Amino acid sequence: MRNSMKMTILSLIAAGCCILYLFHDLNGSFDYALPRRAIKVIAMVITGFTIAYATVVFQTITHNRILTPSIMGLDALYLLLQTVIIFFLGSAHLIVVNKQVNFLLSVAVMIMFALLLYRFLFKKGGQSIYFLLLVGIIVGTFFSSISTFFQVLIDPNEFQIVQDRMFASFNNVNSDLVWIAIIIVGLVIIYAWRFVKYLDVLSLGREMAINLGVPYDTIVKQMLVIVAIFISISTALVGPITFFGLIVANLSYQFFKTYKHKVLISGAVVMSVIALVGGQWVVERVFTFSTTLSVIINFIGGVYFIYLLLKERKTA
Amino acid sequence: MIEVRTLSKFYGKKSVVEDVTVTIQPGKITSFIGPNGAGKSTLLSMVSRLLDADSGEVLIDKSDVRKLKSQDFAKRVSILKQSNYMNVRLTIRELVSFGRFPYSKGHLTEEDERIVEQSLEYMHLTEMQDSFLDELSGGQRQRAFIAMVIAQDTDYILLDEPLNNLDMKHSVQIMKILRRLVDELGKTVVIVLHDINFASVYSDRIVAMKDGRVVRDGPTEEIIQSEALSEIYDMDIPIREMDNCRICVYFNS
Numbered sequence: 001m002r003n004s005m006k007m008t009i010l011s012l013i014a015a016g017c018c019i020l021y022l023f024h025d026l027n028g029s030f031d032y033a034l035p036r037r038a039i040k041v042i043a044m045v046i047t048g049f050t051i052a053y054a055t056v057v058f059q060t061i062t063h064n065r066i067l068t069p070s071i072m073g074l075d076a077l078y079l080l081l082q083t084v085i086i087f088f089l090g091s092a093h094l095i096v097v098n099k100q101v102n103f104l105l106s107v108a109v110m111i112m113f114a115l116l117l118y119r120f121l122f123k124k125g126g127q128s129i130y131f132l133l134l135v136g137i138i139v140g141t142f143f144s145s146i147s148t149f150f151q152v153l154i155d156p157n158e159f160q161i162v163q164d165r166m167f168a169s170f171n172n173v174n175s176d177l178v179w180i181a182i183i184i185v186g187l188v189i190i191y192a193w194r195f196v197k198y199l200d201v202l203s204l205g206r207e208m209a210i211n212l213g214v215p216y217d218t219i220v221k222q223m224l225v226i227v228a229i230f231i232s233i234s235t236a237l238v239g240p241i242t243f244f245g246l247i248v249a250n251l252s253y254q255f256f257k258t259y260k261h262k263v264l265i266s267g268a269v270v271m272s273v274i275a276l277v278g279g280q281w282v283v284e285r286v287f288t289f290s291t292t293l294s295v296i297i298n299f300i301g302g303v304y305f306i307y308l309l310l311k312e313r314k315t316a
Numbered sequence: 317m318i319e320v321r322t323l324s325k326f327y328g329k330k331s332v333v334e335d336v337t338v339t340i341q342p343g344k345i346t347s348f349i350g351p352n353g354a355g356k357s358t359l360l361s362m363v364s365r366l367l368d369a370d371s372g373e374v375l376i377d378k379s380d381v382r383k384l385k386s387q388d389f390a391k392r393v394s395i396l397k398q399s400n401y402m403n404v405r406l407t408i409r410e411l412v413s414f415g416r417f418p419y420s421k422g423h424l425t426e427e428d429e430r431i432v433e434q435s436l437e438y439m440h441l442t443e444m445q446d447s448f449l450d451e452l453s454g455g456q457r458q459r460a461f462i463a464m465v466i467a468q469d470t471d472y473i474l475l476d477e478p479l480n481n482l483d484m485k486h487s488v489q490i491m492k493i494l495r496r497l498v499d500e501l502g503k504t505v506v507i508v509l510h511d512i513n514f515a516s517v518y519s520d521r522i523v524a525m526k527d528g529r530v531v532r533d534g535p536t537e538e539i540i541q542s543e544a545l546s547e548i549y550d551m552d553i554p555i556r557e558m559d560n561c562r563i564c565v566y567f568n569s
Contacts (some may be wrong), residue, residue: 063403092367201414203404207366207397211388211420212468259404 003256003263010270015098017278025285041277043173046181047238048248049249050230050270053243056252056265058227060203061220065250066308068242069231071133072117073140074110075240078232079142081109082165087150091161099174106236107184107229114228122221129220168239168294170280181233192226195219199261243296248272250308317342318393318472318506323372325358332358334528336372342471345498345505347515349539350525351549356508357476359396359525363476363506364395375474376445390418394470396461398477402449408460409445412436415467435467439493455486461495473497475507479514491518499502510551516540517561524548540564 022037058069071075085095085102095101117139118254121132151162198219201209210216231242252267279293318340325333329492333355335393340346344444345553348356363374365381374381376392384392394415406414416428417536424432436442439459449457459534465473475494479487495518497503515522515536522534522539532539540562545553553566 065403105415149393200422203413204402207395208402208414211364211390211395212414213387215386247560257405259410261404 003258005300006264007254007266009276010018010267014270014273014277017274017281021162021277024281039093039174039178040170040280042182043237044170044276044280044297045273046178046185047168047170047234047241048276049269050185050234051242051245052248052252052268052272052291053265054227054234054263055242057199057223059249060261061223061227062133063203063205065253065283066246066305066312067133068246069227070240070242071140072114072136072231073143074114074228074230074231075235075242076140076143076147076207076236077110077113078106078240079166081106083147083150083154083162086158086162087154091158096161100180101175103174103177103236107232110232110235111229114232115225118221118224122217127298132224165239167292168241168297169292169315170238170276171289171292173238177237181237184233185230188226188229191212192223195223195226196261196265203259203261239294241297243305244272244275244297246308247297247301248275248302250304317373317377318504319375319378320359320363321373321375323359323362323369323374325355325362325367326370329552331528332370333362336525336528338523338530338533340506341432342504342505343498343502344520345494345507345518346521346523347466347536348508348523348525349510349512349548350531351412354525355528355564356525357393360395360474360476360506360508361397364500365389365395366395384491388416390468390470393472393474394465394468395474396465396478398480399449406449407446408441408449408452408463408482409436411449411460412445412463412467413439415464415469416423418468424476431469432467435463439463444544454481455483455489458482458486458490459493462490466497470503472504472506475505477508477510487514493517512564512566513561514544516564537562 018041021041022034026033039222059065059067059073085093089095089096095105117132117135121135154162198209198214201212201214202216202219204212206216234241248268248271249264251271252264255271256263256267258264275297276293279296283291283293283296284290320336320338320340322340323333323336324331336355336359348360350356361370363381365386376384376389380388409432412432413424413428415435416424416432420428433442439462441456441459441463444452444456447550449460452460462478473494478494479537480492481488491514494505494507498520507519509519519536521534522532522536523530524539524544531548532544540555542553542555545551545555547566549566551566552569553564554569556563556565
């Protein structure tokens with residue numbers, strides 16, 4: 001089957017999932033239920049897009065197909081931030097209650113952190129990307145430990161709020177946030193568009209890329225910033241869900257068997273829309289909210305991750 | 317012409333390349349020889365911008381390498397390193413098409429397709445152009461990478477130990493191709509070699525390095541001399557003339 005054919009079929013399935021989610025069991029509630037569902041669908045599409053894009057790009061830059069951008073510790077930072085705010089200011093504080101303020105603050109803090117990390121590491125020049133990952137792991141673990149420390153001390157009622165933020169959820173996405181996220185993501189896409197052509201060459205490795213005229217260091221730095229922005233937005237919008245990117249990116253590699261990033265990224269985006277919207281439909285109508293989507297995703301993702309590890313070991 | 321001026325590279329306090337000044341003549345094969353750790357590959361990496369030099373400068377046709385745009389540089393100088401491991405699965409044709417990236421940014425024009433076709437032809441790869449790289453033997457792989465460099469169509473081609481892991485037949489094949497690139501297409505080839513006999517038979521000029529410095533630089537006949545080689549390699553190397561080739565008999569010295 002040709003790749004364009006596969007893409008068409010996947011897009012149709014994704015559109016089908018969206019329609020099913022929007023109109024199934026609507027009972028003519030066009031004024032109340034439909035707009036609410038539509039906001040959720042948009043939120044899921046944004047999340048799917050940002051996670052898929054960020055993961056494929058991150059894996060190309062690091063030449064590793066079992067890494068996710070969460071290794072840089074961004075979602076650990078998000079949890080730490082939420083925990084610290086609730087611990088010191090209480091769950092009734094404006095920053096916790098007002099979703100817009102919380103969203104913008106979280107995005108700002110995560111992006112600042114990523115920029116600081118990059119600046120610190122790239123200042124000397126010629127630092128290896130693996131060094132960045134290593135520092136990311138250590139800092140991420142540090143953030144998680146501090147979060148756990150505060151969570152143990154926190155008032156049990158307040159902890160409920162923290163726990164709520166620990167898992168990604170589409171059940172109560174704020175509509176204003178969706179519009180803010182769309183604007184930011186849209187601007188970044190316009191900016192990032194010119195880099196897509198370099199991605200194919202980057203997957204040949206650093207030396208090949210430089211040989212073929214890619215300004216490697218500049219491009220990689222900017223790509224990493226874009227990855228950080230996308231991850232920050234999706235995390236602040238619905239919660240930590242980066243593990244999900246691992247699944248869709250690898251499914252896309254397996255399904256399309258190409259090196260062309262336009263195809264790989266579009267494939268991963270469409271697959272993530274299917275998984276999120278379809279999955280959310282299953283959670284709402286089949287499990288009737290008795291579980292959350294992120295639990296299912298983490299379960300399936302975990303199984304798939306083990307499969308990938310075993311497969312990689314065989315081929316190596 | 318590539319001019320290297322007082323180029324140095326340090327790792328910590330240890331110098332790997334120290335104060336190297338050398339000129340590469342156009343339209344010739346120049347071989348870099350010398351013992352392991354002499355700094356040959358590092359020098360080549362700095363000339364091709366894979367590594368930043370700590371001091372000194374490299375001029376390509378009188379213009380400073382650091383001031384050239386990456387894309388323009390890639391149209392003038394290409395480099396092939398010894399290990400070309402990739403974690404993407406490509407066919408020979410796809411790899412060779414990447415050689416046109418500096419010109420077309422991934423959207424191949426008819427002109428590009430024609431050049432890719434010619435490069436495949438030149439390396440006798442046309443029939444196997446749809447095979448995947450990981451299905452090829454070492455010699456075929458190396459030919460595929462050289463075809464990519466030919467498609468890149470640069471005046472200067474730098475190769476870091478292209479004969480590594482190749483048997484005699486394939487080594488000779490690769491060296492003959494490089495000779496043709498120079499004689500027929502007017503390219504300038506710079507090559508790091510470990511086998512001094514290949515350097516002796518195929519190159520026009522030889523630059524010998526030792527401990528990060530250039531110790532000899534001249535036409536092949538001047539360098540392939542027992543006295544010069546013993547200075548470079550610290551061993552006695554007798555030389556025999558056979559069929560107009562100067563062969564170093566170092567195996568039992």
